Amino acid sequence: MPRTSFDISISQLKVNLLDYGARVERVIGESMESLKTRDRALAEAIIQNDALLNETRYELEDQCYTLLATQSPMAHDLRDIISILMVAIELERIADHAKNIAEITIYMGNEPLLKPLIDLPRMAELCQLMLTRALDSFAKQDADEAKAVAAMDDEIDNLYKQVFRELMSYIVEDPRTVTRAMNLLFAGHNLERIGDCITNIAERVVYAVTGRLEELNVQRQI
Amino acid sequence: MSAVGQSASRAAQPILPRGLIKTKNRHHTRRITNLAMLGMTAAFTLFAAIPLIWVTVYTVMTGAKYINVEFFTELPASVLQGGGGVSNAIAGTIIITLIAMTISIPLGILAAYYVAEKPNTRLGLVVRFATDVLAGVPSIIIGLFAYGILVKPLGTFSALAGGVAISIIMLPTIVRSTEEMLKLVPRALREGSLALGAPDWRTSLVVLLPAALAGVVTGIMLAIARGVGETAPLLFTILGNDHYSVRQIVQSGVESGMTPIQILRELVLSPTDALTLTMYRYSQDPFPERVQQAWAIALVVMVFVLGVNILTRALTARRLAGRS
Amino acid sequence: MMQMQAKLDTIPAALSVAPASIVKMQAEKLSVYYGAFRAIAEVTLPIHDRHITAIIGPSGCGKSTLLRAFNRMHDLIPNARVEGKLTLDGEPLYGPGIDVVDVRRRIGMVFQRPNPFPKSIYDNLAYGPRLYGVNKKATLDDLVEKSLRGAALWDEVRDKLHQSALALSGGQQQRLCIARALTVEPEVVLMDEPCSALDPVATIKIEDLMRELRNNYTIVIVTHNMQQAARVSDYTAMMMMRPDRAGEMIEFDLTRTIFTNPQDKRTEDYVTGRFG
Structure with a gap:
């Protein structure tokens, strides 16, 4: 005997969550795009849109x-339902991190980039991929996939370490670059946090599917 | 966005017309049919009640004028003297009824208990069947039976024989009503007692019977009303005794130094009289005064039976009210 | 200190299970037959001391039948018989030389509908002790008060002990029945859907009472109301009817596990309300 109206409510809720996730995923890409192309109008739009994303949460x-x-x-x-609740909160946090990147774009104004962006867009792409796969694993109720997604966070962490080291070497070489380096570092930091949030989402998926509460990526760095 | 809790109820096209239908004609016919049917049922009800009302009114009108104190306290006087009462019959009826109650109440309750507890055992079925048959046996045959087993062997008509006959009349009523009442006692009540570790007999005695008591008493009262109204079984068992007087038997017994048991024996084993029997005899008497006294007795018996019935109704109503 | 204790008592069941507890009763491959029909098939179930164990499952799965086997209520039914093993503190409850009266004194029972005897409140409570030969008024008075206090009813009825128990409200009647079960100082109290005839407020009162009783008694409750099982019990046993109509136990676990992460698909369907 299905609980028809309740079941419909839960699937609708899931659809709403996946929808929300897709919007957040897009914002990650857009924020990186605004940084890369120094598109302040895009950055403004992202910041304005964030209020809507908060509302959805x-x-x-x-x-x-x-x-x-x-x-x-x-x-x-x-x-x-508990997982949907917590995933929604994580998604909103991810959107905030993306908004932070857009704010960096605006803060930097017309100042040229310190270096061509390579690793940061790579990180953003990874985040987008991770988030898409995490949401997929939730839709398909696939705990193994969720664990695989969590493992991808290592790659993001490694990229962040690489970015960190690289920017540090810039600062050591020429202390005047410190502001610009810090801006990029901060963008990287936000992306790293997004990876952590997605790991949390993966943990929620595992809980929803198996009922087990476990930490998925223990060697994660702060 | 907020699709949660969205209901897909589409307004269905109504099949029946909506709104109030104002058809004067239809309303009118319906009212007339209603009135006609109501009038018919009232008429039949009245028709059914006519015999009861008639009997009551006629008996009261005929019998009431012959009732006086003497009627209740005096033994019958000779027809030539006139006057006198039916104290012998009143005493006899009371004694017969007491004897019948002593026999039928314990026996009836125990049998009912057995039937209610073990309805599907062989004995249970036999007892129930026997009870049903007994209820349908003509009462005069029961009188003959009592004559056969008591009057003949003892060599005397007696209150005992009458009491036994009446007890057999009362038995089915008591068994059936008690059985029904015991069955009405919720199973949970019995289980509540047993779950405390109470043995079966204690549960029955302390929990079940008190719970069914009001109903059982009702059954007993109906049985008494029935027993008091019986005449036929008494014809062969108590004979009729114009001189039956409890006071005299006790007095003479005490004077001749009899033990209380012996006095009781005397009371129970003497031929006696009963209201219904006296009424039956008097009604066939050529002397008009006797016939008038028969009407008075009829009134007394009727009032008693009606009274018991009304009391029973009142008890039942209170019990039902208490339950809801 | 007392207050603190009281607070601890009311911690929701699922959060306060002592990890290691003693098994008070143990059913092992317990089967109940009505004639040739097997109503319960080989149930193995531990009942933990001073904890509440709920038995849940759809209608007709044999929950009540199992519960009634625990204090030998089936002895009343002519052709019912029980197979397998059932122990209380390790002693078998079925077997030669076991007095059923003794079993029922140690394992009390509360029923679906409140079933006070049509007597005064006092006589209802004195009935049990009197069965066991307690007739001294002072002792009876003490027992009556103690059990009424135990059932959180004393303050409500102390002035009307000699009035009919039937004049009490449904919830009060059920607490009276719980008090009545306590008068013979049982170790285990079986409750067969004790709140099914009560309104929500009375239900919550009984549930609170159960949580308090849990300090001194081992409780087994059969309930249709899953929320109730989730609220009050420490352990939950899930029963189902097999195709041959015999009831079996399909899962037993801590209540919190049964209600958040049951292992059996049928339990999952049942607790999420999808059984049919």
Whole structure:
């Protein structure tokens, strides 16, 4: 005996979450694009759009609370709804990090980039891929895929270390570059945080599917 | 965006017309049919009640004027003297009924308990069947039976024989009503007692019977009303005794130094009289005064039976009200 | 200190299970037959001391039948018989020389509908002790008060002990029945859907009471209400009806596990309300 209306509510909630995830994924790319091409108009648009993204998170949260309060979900239903709730929060955090990158674009003004961007766009692409796959694993209820996604965070961390070292060498060579280097470093840091958030999302997927709460990427760096 | 809780209810096209239908004609016909049917049922109800009302009114009107204190306290006087009462019959009826109750109440309750507890055992089925058959046996045959087993061997008509006959009449009513009442006691009540570790007999005695008590009493009262109204079984068992007087038997017994048990024996084993029997005899008497007294007795018996029935109704109503 | 204790008592069941607890009762391959029909098939289930164990499952899966086997209520049914092993503190409950009266004194029972005897409150409570020969008024008074306090009913009825128990509200009647079960100082209390006839407020009161009783008694509750099982119990046993209509236990675990991450698909379907 299916619980038709409840089931419809949960799948609708999932659709809404995936939809939200797709929008957030796009913002990651756009923010990097704004940094790379120094497109301030795009950056402005991203910052404005962030308010909408925040709003969506509250809507999703509210829908979760309504189901929790009225449907007394148990077992898998409970895990699904809790996971949706927490994934929505992580997504909003990711959007904030992307917004931070857009803010860097604006903050840098017309100042030329310190160096051509190679690793940072690579990081952003990885984040986008990771997020897409994480959301996919949630849609397909695939815990193994979620674990594989979490493992990708290592690559992002390594890229960040590389970026860090590279920018440090710039600063050591010429201390006047410190502001510009710090800007890029900060962008990298935001991307690294996005990777962590996606790892958290993967953990939520594993919980929703298996009921186990486990930390997926233990050697993660702060 | 907020599609959660969205319901896909589409307004269905109504099949029946909406709104209030104002068809004067239809309304009118319906009211007339309604009135006609109501009038018919009222008429039949009244028709059914006519015999009861008639009997009651006629008995009261005929019998009431012959009722006085003497009627209740005096033994029958000779027809030539006139006056006198039916104290012998009143005493006899009371004694017979007491004897019948002593026999039928314990026996009936125990049998009912057995039938209610073990309805599907062989004995249970036999007892139930026997009870049903007994309820349908003509009462005069029961009188003959009592004559056969008591009057003949003892060599005397007696209150005992009458009491036994009446007890057999009362038994089915008591068994059936008690059984029904015991069955109505919730199973949970019994389980509550057993779950505390109470043995079966204690559960029955302390929990079940009190719970069914009101209903059981009702059954007993109906049985008494029935027993008091019986005449036929008494014809062959108590004979009729114009001189039956509890006071005299006790007095003479005490004077001749009899033990209480012996006095009781005397009371129970003497031929006695009963209201219904006296009424039956008097009604065929050529003397008009006797016929008038028969009407008075009829009134007394009727009032008693009606009274018991009304009391029973009241008890039942209160029990039902208490349950809901 | 007392207050602190009281607070601890009301911690939701699922959060306060002592990891290692003693097994008070143990059913091993317990089967119940009605004539040739097997109603319960080989249930193996531990009942932990001073914890609440809930038995859940769809209608007709034999929850109540199992519960009734625990204090030998099936002895009343002519052709019912029990196979397998059932122990209380390691002693078998079925077997030659075991007095059923003794079993029922040690394992009390509360039923689906409140079933106070049609007597006064006092007599309802004195009934059990009197069965066991306690007739001294002072002792009875003490027992009555103690059990009423135990069932959180004392303050409500102390002034009307000699009034009919039937005049109490449904919830009060059920607490009276719990008190009545406590008067014979049982070790285990079985509850067969104790709140199914009660309104939500009375239900919550009974549930709170169960959490308190848990300090001194081992409780087994059969319930249709999964939320109730989730709220009050420490352990949950899930039962199902097999195709041959015999009830079996398909999963037993900590309540929090049953309700967040059950291992059996059927349990999952049942607790999420998708069983049909």
